[in-house]
Amino acid sequence: MLYWIPANQNIKNFNKHSAVDLIRFASNGVSRTELAEQMGLTRAALTMIVTDLLENGVILEAESRAIPNGRPPVVLEINPKGGLVAAVDMGATHLNIALADFSAKIIGEKYLPLDIKQGPQSCLAEVNRGLRELLAEHNINLSQLMAVGVGVPGPVITDAGMVVSPPIMPGWDSFPIRDNLQKEWGCSISLNNDAELGALGEWAYGAGRGEQNLAFIKVGSGIGAGLIINQQIYGGTTGSAGEIGHITVDENGPLCTCGNHGCLEAFAGGNAIALQAKKMVASGKRTLLSSIPTENLTAQEVGKAARRGDLPSQEIIMRAGTFIGIAIAGLVNLFNPGAVIIGGGVALSGDLLTTSIRQAVRERSLRAPKQGVHITTAMLGRRSSLMGATVQAVNIAIHDLIEKKHPVYRDILAPEK
């Protein structure tokens, strides 16, 4: 569940929040009776809770489900038209913005270039412009947005709504990102790390559905991990959990941008892969990559060549996979997650990487955790983080609705007549 309550918070509407989350993430819909069993309440109690949620427009009754005997249960579902949210996924070089309904279905999407190094003022202005354009394209007013989930490629302190000592976001340190956007858009904002959101997205609607604990490995130009523990994002004590990219995999390895030697990222990140390819081409080795101008030689091109059967490119990818596998084996030994999901630009370019990762993990992990853990590719492709941001936004919107912090915007999306 997303809505856990620690002992130091009040438990007002706790069961309403639980119920709506169970409904949201149920794979085949769920009835009042099933909810009652799962929540340890009586059916009578669920009748009242569900009535309230129905009146708020948060959920709706779908058609009944056929059962062998007795009265068929009424299946409850989230009401997609219960409200509208936005999701923003900022990468090092891209910006992905989406509008979504309460069922996390994306209504409109925009993919733009972005240079995170331009700093917060410039980038957030770009984000603002992008979102307003997207809203205009769909004839939606900003005031109809109930919440926005935002992802950034750096360590986030969620409570503070800012990043701290980010390695690749110069100028962003301690900039009040959330407060800034909140002021600009006038609705609740949730700020998270992009790998965290990837993990959440895959947990909610991707390859990690139903898992209690999972790790999402984002292999892009750098390498980061997002962790779901007890069905919740785990960000660590100071927001920098999941820094798998800077684990030492070889004491005597090359210098990394972080100042240490032999970091995973220096072996297997997109930048490292491109660098290796360039060196290979320069050495005069016979490869498909020779035809590509050096300045365009990216990890993506290496992946493409590998899929076309270029052996030297395959070797580079597989070597990267082996190093990632070593790091994941360590993660599996420490965390014992139910699933490890490989995502990010580099990972999505083919099965070769995943295969070699899987093999490396198999060779190095202890028996018990290895038996349980599934290593798979991200189901949501390049939208893992965007979906995670959507999930966070819907979280806020729905739970605000339950707490009556929001006017009820029922059927704002093309209401039936």
Added chain:
Amino acid sequence: MLYWIPANQNIKNFNKHSAVDLIRFASNGVSRTELAEQMGLTRAALTMIVTDLLENGVILEAESRAIPNGRPPVVLEINPKGGLVAAVDMGATHLNIALADFSAKIIGEKYLPLDIKQGPQSCLAEVNRGLRELLAEHNINLSQLMAVGVGVPGPVITDAGMVVSPPIMPGWDSFPIRDNLQKEWGCSISLNNDAELGALGEWAYGAGRGEQNLAFIKVGSGIGAGLIINQQIYGGTTGSAGEIGHITVDENGPLCTCGNHGCLEAFAGGNAIALQAKKMVASGKRTLLSSIPTENLTAQEVGKAARRGDLPSQEIIMRAGTFIGIAIAGLVNLFNPGAVIIGGGVALSGDLLTTSIRQAVRERSLRAPKQGVHITTAMLGRRSSLMGATVQAVNIAIHDLIEKKHPVYRDILAPEK
């Protein structure tokens, strides 16, 4: 808090459980008003909750605390005489049993040899004999025990009350440990991994008080870690989280008992340290250890010699520390804990190990998490796990009391006249 409630459980008496945990682990006692603030309830509600807890004999009112202005608050404390529990810590070669009151104060303790390889039947008979003897020594009847916390050196599925595929517990796989002891002693039993319990013990009463997340590294003959996440034991999806001993720290390292190469345990565990010392002595190097018969040359002896200034011994210990530090740096990058606590037999033999661990971590960890994390030695010494087992036992006992599952055994420990 120890008493979290996931969304799929009922929340009966939730606030009573929360309140008693806040009282138990408050460092300087806590008043009704403070509790109300921390729990998000009104003072009126707390009056009633506290009255109930007082009537159950779970807590008691201590003397008032002086404040600059206004009526002085009444400080609430756990009632040590609220009940009696036992704790059992089983190691590879030792068995530690204790009786404790509700304030986790140890009333009586027994330290016995044990060979875990003898299997469950024989070992549990030994545990049973030990506990009954300890009870007899203190004139306490078995029926007065309200709960027992048990720790074992293997991966535990707490819900099932058994270990799965333990590396060093032959014959124990899937043996119903908890059910067995429950039947023998007729009270609630909690079964956990020993490193988990070490982490819990240090979190509750040791070097990790007040931390949200921490890792406890147990450096004994092997190396294991216990994780506290969100103030709770995190055991992983299949109970085998924290297997730090089998993280690969050098691809080309020596063969480990687990079948892989270059595991941390093969470099820095107690057995590995002893092995290195033996090799060193055999090589004829000038060292204090030469005077010790080979069969008695343990990691403990190496530690002793190192403290006496024996350079070769110091080198072995520091090398072990460096490797442990490499693994911990990885853990810190992944987990971003608030504290890392080094415990276990080898760690307790001196500061040399901790110092070299600290340095290795400093060199390899990312800036942000490094700033936050404290690396310290276990405060509870060899009793970390035993204290953790006590905490678990008191947990069960107290929360059973609140749910009225237990008769109220008030003042069974030498009641005042």
Added chain:
DNA sequence: TTATTTAATCAAGTGTTTTAACAAAGTAAA
């Protein structure tokens, strides 16, 4: 049509928490 089964609801009662007023126990200043 009737029996059976399972789902959902209703009405009365229980227990917990809030609201709002008040009592208690201290300090500080008149």
Added chain:
DNA sequence: TTTACTTTGTTAAAACACTTGATTAAATAA
């Protein structure tokens, strides 16, 4: 000493959430 002030803790009535136990609803099978 009295009074004002501050903070803690209590009380009683009302609000609220949930349970209990009975009832209604909607399906299948005989």
